[in-house]
Amino acid sequence: MSVPTGPRIITSRFDVADGHTYAGYVRTGGYASLRKAVSSMTPQQVHDEVKAAEIQGRGGAGFPAGTKWGFLPAGVHPRYLVINGDESEPGTYKDRLLMERDPHQLIEGIVIACYALNAAQAFLYVRGEMAHAQERLAQALNDAYANNMVGKNICGSNFSVDITLTWGAGAYIVGEETALIESLEGERGMPRLKPPFFPAVKGLYMQPTIVNNVETLANVPYIVGRGGGDFKAIGAPTSTGMRMFAVSGHVNTPGVFEVPNGVTTFRMLFEAPEYCGGIRNGGSIKAFIPGGASAMWFFPEHLDMALDKPTVDKAGSMLGSGAIVAMDQTTDMVAACWRIVRFFARESCGKCTPCREGTTWLERVLKRILDGHGRPEDIDLLFEVSESISPGIAWPPRQTTICPLGPSAVSPIASAVRRFRHEFEHYIEHGRPIDGVESPFATHLASHA
Amino acid sequence: MSRLTDERVATAREIIGRFPRKKSALIPLLHLAQEQDGYVAQDAMVHIAELLELAPAEVYGTASFYEMFKFHPVGKYCINICTNISCQLVGAWNLLHHAEERLGIKSGGTTDDGMFTIEDVECIAACTEAPALQVNYRYRYKVTPESFDALITELESGKLTDEVPPHGTLASVRQTTTQAWSNRGVQEQAQVDAR
Amino acid sequence: MTDTAAPKTTVSLTVDGRAVEAKPGELLITACEQSGSFVPHFCYHPRMSPVGMCRQCIVEVDGPRGKSLVVSCMTPVAEGQVVSTTSEPAKRAQEGVLELLLANHPLDCPVCDKGGECPLQDQAFSHGPGESRYVEEKRHYEKPIPISDLVFLDRERCILCDRCTRFAGEVAGDPLISFTSRGNNTQVMTFPDEPFSSYFSGNTVQICPVGALTASAYRFKARPWDLEQVESTCTSCSVGCRTVVQSSRDELVRYQGVDIESVNWGWLCDRGRFNFESVNSKNRVHAPLMRKDGALAETTWSNALDAAGRILRTVLNDKGPDAVGIIGGARGTNEDAFAWAKLADTLGIAARDAQLGDGLPAEVFALPQATIAETCASPTVILLAPDVKEELPVLYLRLRDAAEKRTTRIIEVSPYATGLSKYAWKSVRHDPGDQPRIVGELLATPEIAEQLSRGAVTVVMGRGNLAESPEFTLLATGAVLTAVPTARVLPVVRRGNVRGAVTAGMTPQRPDADTNAILSAAAAGKVECLVLVGADPVSDVPDADLVRRAFASVKHVIAVDTFITESARHAEVLLPASAYGEKVGTTTNCEGRVSDVAQKITTAGTARPDWMIAAELALELGGDLGISSFGELHDAMTTSVAAFVPAAEAKAVRREGVVVAHPTPVRITAAPRSAAPRLTHQFRLHVARVMYDRAVSTSESPSLAPLAREAAVHMNSVDAQRLGAREGADVRLAANGSAVVLPLKVDDAVSRGVVFVPFNQHGSDIRQLIRHDVPVTDVVVEVI
Numbered sequence A: 001m002s003v004p005t006g007p008r009i010i011t012s013r014f015d016v017a018d019g020h021t022y023a024g025y026v027r028t029g030g031y032a033s034l035r036k037a038v039s040s041m042t043p044q045q046v047h048d049e050v051k052a053a054e055i056q057g058r059g060g061a062g063f064p065a066g067t068k069w070g071f072l073p074a075g076v077h078p079r080y081l082v083i084n085g086d087e088s089e090p091g092t093y094k095d096r097l098l099m100e101r102d103p104h105q106l107i108e109g110i111v112i113a114c115y116a117l118n119a120a121q122a123f124l125y126v127r128g129e130m131a132h133a134q135e136r137l138a139q140a141l142n143d144a145y146a147n148n149m150v151g152k153n154i155c156g157s158n159f160s161v162d163i164t165l166t167w168g169a170g171a172y173i174v175g176e177e178t179a180l181i182e183s184l185e186g187e188r189g190m191p192r193l194k195p196p197f198f199p200a201v202k203g204l205y206m207q208p209t210i211v212n213n214v215e216t217l218a219n220v221p222y223i224v225g226r227g228g229g230d231f232k233a234i235g236a237p238t239s240t241g242m243r244m245f246a247v248s249g250h251v252n253t254p255g256v257f258e259v260p261n262g263v264t265t266f267r268m269l270f271e272a273p274e275y276c277g278g279i280r281n282g283g284s285i286k287a288f289i290p291g292g293a294s295a296m297w298f299f300p301e302h303l304d305m306a307l308d309k310p311t312v313d314k315a316g317s318m319l320g321s322g323a324i325v326a327m328d329q330t331t332d333m334v335a336a337c338w339r340i341v342r343f344f345a346r347e348s349c350g351k352c353t354p355c356r357e358g359t360t361w362l363e364r365v366l367k368r369i370l371d372g373h374g375r376p377e378d379i380d381l382l383f384e385v386s387e388s389i390s391p392g393i394a395w396p397p398r399q400t401t402i403c404p405l406g407p408s409a410v411s412p413i414a415s416a417v418r419r420f421r422h423e424f425e426h427y428i429e430h431g432r433p434i435d436g437v438e439s440p441f442a443t444h445l446a447s448h449a
Numbered sequence B: 001m002s003r004l005t006d007e008r009v010a011t012a013r014e015i016i017g018r019f020p021r022k023k024s025a026l027i028p029l030l031h032l033a034q035e036q037d038g039y040v041a042q043d044a045m046v047h048i049a050e051l052l053e054l055a056p057a058e059v060y061g062t063a064s065f066y067e068m069f070k071f072h073p074v075g076k077y078c079i080n081i082c083t084n085i086s087c088q089l090v091g092a093w094n095l096l097h098h099a100e101e102r103l104g105i106k107s108g109g110t111t112d113d114g115m116f117t118i119e120d121v122e123c124i125a126a127c128t129e130a131p132a133l134q135v136n137y138r139y140r141y142k143v144t145p146e147s148f149d150a151l152i153t154e155l156e157s158g159k160l161t162d163e164v165p166p167h168g169t170l171a172s173v174r175q176t177t178t179q180a181w182s183n184r185g186v187q188e189q190a191q192v193d194a195r
Numbered sequence C: 001m002t003d004t005a006a007p008k009t010t011v012s013l014t015v016d017g018r019a020v021e022a023k024p025g026e027l028l029i030t031a032c033e034q035s036g037s038f039v040p041h042f043c044y045h046p047r048m049s050p051v052g053m054c055r056q057c058i059v060e061v062d063g064p065r066g067k068s069l070v071v072s073c074m075t076p077v078a079e080g081q082v083v084s085t086t087s088e089p090a091k092r093a094q095e096g097v098l099e100l101l102l103a104n105h106p107l108d109c110p111v112c113d114k115g116g117e118c119p120l121q122d123q124a125f126s127h128g129p130g131e132s133r134y135v136e137e138k139r140h141y142e143k144p145i146p147i148s149d150l151v152f153l154d155r156e157r158c159i160l161c162d163r164c165t166r167f168a169g170e171v172a173g174d175p176l177i178s179f180t181s182r183g184n185n186t187q188v189m190t191f192p193d194e195p196f197s198s199y200f201s202g203n204t205v206q207i208c209p210v211g212a213l214t215a216s217a218y219r220f221k222a223r224p225w226d227l228e229q230v231e232s233t234c235t236s237c238s239v240g241c242r243t244v245v246q247s248s249r250d251e252l253v254r255y256q257g258v259d260i261e262s263v264n265w266g267w268l269c270d271r272g273r274f275n276f277e278s279v280n281s282k283n284r285v286h287a288p289l290m291r292k293d294g295a296l297a298e299t300t301w302s303n304a305l306d307a308a309g310r311i312l313r314t315v316l317n318d319k320g321p322d323a324v325g326i327i328g329g330a331r332g333t334n335e336d337a338f339a340w341a342k343l344a345d346t347l348g349i350a351a352r353d354a355q356l357g358d359g360l361p362a363e364v365f366a367l368p369q370a371t372i373a374e375t376c377a378s379p380t381v382i383l384l385a386p387d388v389k390e391e392l393p394v395l396y397l398r399l400r401d402a403a404e405k406r407t408t409r410i411i412e413v414s415p416y417a418t419g420l421s422k423y424a425w426k427s428v429r430h431d432p433g434d435q436p437r438i439v440g441e442l443l444a445t446p447e448i449a450e451q452l453s454r455g456a457v458t459v460v461m462g463r464g465n466l467a468e469s470p471e472f473t474l475l476a477t478g479a480v481l482t483a484v485p486t487a488r489v490l491p492v493v494r495r496g497n498v499r500g501a502v503t504a505g506m507t508p509q510r511p512d513a514d515t516n517a518i519l520s521a522a523a524a525g526k527v528e529c530l531v532l533v534g535a536d537p538v539s540d541v542p543d544a545d546l547v548r549r550a551f552a553s554v555k556h557v558i559a560v561d562t563f564i565t566e567s568a569r570h571a572e573v574l575l576p577a578s579a580y581g582e583k584v585g586t587t588t589n590c591e592g593r594v595s596d597v598a599q600k601i602t603t604a605g606t607a608r609p610d611w612m613i614a615a616e617l618a619l620e621l622g623g624d625l626g627i628s629s630f631g632e633l634h635d636a637m638t639t640s641v642a643a644f645v646p647a648a649e650a651k652a653v654r655r656e657g658v659v660v661a662h663p664t665p666v667r668i669t670a671a672p673r674s675a676a677p678r679l680t681h682q683f684r685l686h687v688a689r690v691m692y693d694r695a696v697s698t699s700e701s702p703s704l705a706p707l708a709r710e711a712a713v714h715m716n717s718v719d720a721q722r723l724g725a726r727e728g729a730d731v732r733l734a735a736n737g738s739a740v741v742l743p744l745k746v747d748d749a750v751s752r753g754v755v756f757v758p759f760n761q762h763g764s765d766i767r768q769l770i771r772h773d774v775p776v777t778d779v780v781v782e783v784i
Ligand SMILES: Cc1cc2nc3c(=O)[nH]c(=O)nc-3n(C[C@H](O)[C@H](O)[C@H](O)COP(=O)(O)O)c2cc1C
Pocket: A056, A057, A058, A059, A060, A061, A062, A063, A065, A084, A085, A086, A087, A088, A089, A172, A173, A174, A175, A176, A177, A178, A211, A212, A213, A214, A216, A217, A403, A404, A405
């Protein structure tokens, strides 16, 4: 991972060698915001700063955190904060870094948030496969407890909070907030229908619960330290602050970058030397995914669009989890489409009929096309099945399902088939990709034949 | 194979104590079982059911939802090769193919000596370092056929024992702070009232 | 809105263009259906919490934020909603879901039990897209696998609606089946080596919307279009669940639960559901039998009635009416019992009893009564009863539900942990015979007193221990009724129609004329003729020694039964009786609810209903009961028995039935008193029934018979250790001059100092140790 120079908020300690330790964290200004909050601010004042910052959630949906916190019904206790560290959206790579490299920043954000929410307990749910992040967080929590930054009477105040570190065991859907809650309750991670189960009102153990993404909370110490206004001054008026983007795929120097919201463009991320330095081998971009595998794809004409939530939403996609995947002109679009659909088919929780049956069906049809057994009617069939999962096939999706996972499987189909229909037709007719495009598993398939 | 050892039962009780409801400890306890045997044994699930006052079917129902839990022995080293989009774009399938040839097994299989299992997995959050893999959930970035072979040699020779514990062991550091969970709601309310 | 405006108690919405009023909080699917718009659905079931899983019930709602597709099974009604169940988008979605549900479905309808009555099949016709475009390979699983002794699972047919799994966890409290794996591999499974051995497993077969779950007792027996059916009431126990009795080619093939609000909510227990097999048993008595050369041989009805009449006439003439005792009546209808009571009245026979020394004095029905619904709505329920899960299984479901909803607190006082203990707010153990003292202590604690002040208190009372006099439970109940004068009781009695038989007059007409007294008199040579009306005292009366002596001395036994039971073996004349499903009538459940039982099939052989046999015997004996048809009998009963007057209208006893009250309420006035404590080296014996035993309805049902266990003595692990007895070791139990040897089962559900032996299982007979006139049974236990 390369880190560009320039002002950074949450990645500022990434190049401090001991930034992840308690000593390193405190030496670089850590826990000052927490001290400030519990000693000189009321919970309401803390909440007001987060509201003023207008920070949008970084987990995917981009809902303003301050507003969400306001949904907790007054006087209902116990209430919980749940931290979503399940990062599994293909292309997404940022929460893991925040947990591994600056665990105390997250812990500080959690404790401040609990203070604002009047919650006495938080559950930090980390993706199961992230062993190193779990270790770093466990160590940081033990140290933070030892130094009275978590636990009883924090920093000598009358505020107490506990953080329970726990982790999953491999299921993408558990990143969805209600599925995460089910998983935390020891259940199969199957989402709950919203309504009636809005977590802020009926969440963990049917008590009021706020679910926030790791990156969202990692920003909280800065917001409280500098004030919501300062934070809001960074980025675009409609998308405040800095945000982390992971740029992967066919670029020269893939990496994770913290950039101000809105001020830059996708083109800049791909082309500027301090970021990705252009498309590999001097090639050109054929398509890119702006916000994780669930998002509708963008094409060269979108390169100059600002990295700003409303702008990207309006263009029919989303910034989602800040995952940008670049595909150059050699990309096999049928294979790319299939791979993403296969992901959703494998990760469907199985609760909703359209998602459970539909995503698998889509995957089978695409695989058949890839294997050279496509039929001309398959292209219409792909759209018909998609229509049964996501009526209207657009983003944000209308859905016949509980959660957006099923409809997400439709995004790559809608994107790739609409734009590159000839590549699908070519596969159906000739059983191989069009000229100039490389099948990603030429050798792999040969060995299975 | 086996029920949890006494020592692990003690750890289990500590973990259970951190949650307001026992069942919440289910996934952590399944990890504990997997750490003990390298997979989640049937007897271990029965034992966990006892500890959490559940029916074994509930334990298995939850456990089988999650990909990391194995119900049969797997290799000492489980090598998960990501083939999702970012990795596919830069050669993940070739890497998987190479791995299969090198170890003489197909994805999902285990070598006869019980050393290695290979799996083709979904995105592991290392997309900018593609193609990426995990061996027992420890990362390897920008893996080439050569670096893959080197990894196998190192694992075989035992050079990586410290860095890569046997399959089942996740975090080598645990949270040790204990928390008592009675009347949290009342305490919270009191704190709110006091302010 | 002004202060004076009455708050609106309904929600107004529009469904498919019609104005609809719904209850606040009601689900759209209910409102739609009540307004006449059927919404296709699979996962939704009105008696379970909605999960919104199948997505079939999608409708289009026009609300404040525009039109949207919602699942009607999880969306509550809202004021002003405009709902369309058939708009283009709604229909497109419904068709889409159906096509997807069918994608992996094997479509083996021609060989599927459900074919012809399958919601998936029906809705595929009515709401489906017509043709499947799915050409990929379907999911494959091993074809039906047994998941219990009674139920098979075909995972290829399963549409993953979560009904069976929800039922198991949420309704039955037996989460032994669960979804496993994920996504397209999701399947319903048990834990390896841990079958779905729930007492309620058959309900999952009934609510499965496809043929994924099938019952071994019904598989391939009939096709839905060959089925005939009639509504009835189950009489397997005194809960009286509403059922549908189905037959094919004049043979019973299936019972299904019917949802009535007051009793069973659609559920049945497996014993009640599957014991129809016993009606079809080859071992049924098809013709009258008479003893000839020491063996029972077939004869004609006129010979048999003639012989029975002769015996009775001789004994009555020679020794008078006190030399005859009639035992039974609880397995038949109210009308059966009434006819027999009338016959006894005509002949002056006072010694008659529908209970078998294992029940409660009839006065419990005269205590202030609570219905099942009232019980489950009480903030406090005090359980002084047998293990309800074992004996009145569907009442267990209702009580469990009330406890789980946290609307009812159960206080249980029992010698061992029962099925309800883990749902009880307080579960207190006591030594047999010590219940009055323990209840007294409980009532004196401030916490309990506070709880009892929170509204209605109901005592669920029954004969928990067959090795203990019923007086202790009666006294304990009396203590509660004294402390809480508004408290009421729900008497949970053994056998389907005890309450009806007692109400109809099959109850002792003098204080010393109950079953134990009749048997004692028989043993003493005073009773010369025993008439058994569907009763098997040799198997059922707790005091086995008394029965043995009685049957050794009595001169004549006349039996009316469906099988040659242990008792019927002693008969001189055995008159074959019609069984359940072979006769009409009414029955009375434990709460006094009278409802109808229906005839569905022709009776076995020449068997006749009990009432007809009574009427014929009366004629033999020169009397006339004045009844020649069932209608006349029913009318006579509902006019002459005060309690049955409300049940006069035949219509009134259908479906929910009518609750009849005892006309003359009584109070328990005796002061609470416990048995003397046991000696420290002894154990106090607790004997109770469990769901499956050697009762004929179980042992003659091939599906259920294997479920009866081997007899064993259950003992707390601490006691077992102290005795040095290991699991399975033979132990000798001695009391009252008798002894039996049984294998040991270590069981911490039993409290210390108590040994529990399930009643009527295969193996040594614990009843050898029980004496009806010894209030508690203290045993010496030795390992051999
Ligand atoms: C299928 C699916 C997967 C998701 N995965 C994640 C995830 O891995 N991490 C995450 O933070 N949010 C994820 N989300 C979003 C969460 O549901 C939730 O909106 C988020 O955690 C809220 O945090 P935020 O408001 O701070 O963004 C996912 C949502 C869906 C529908």
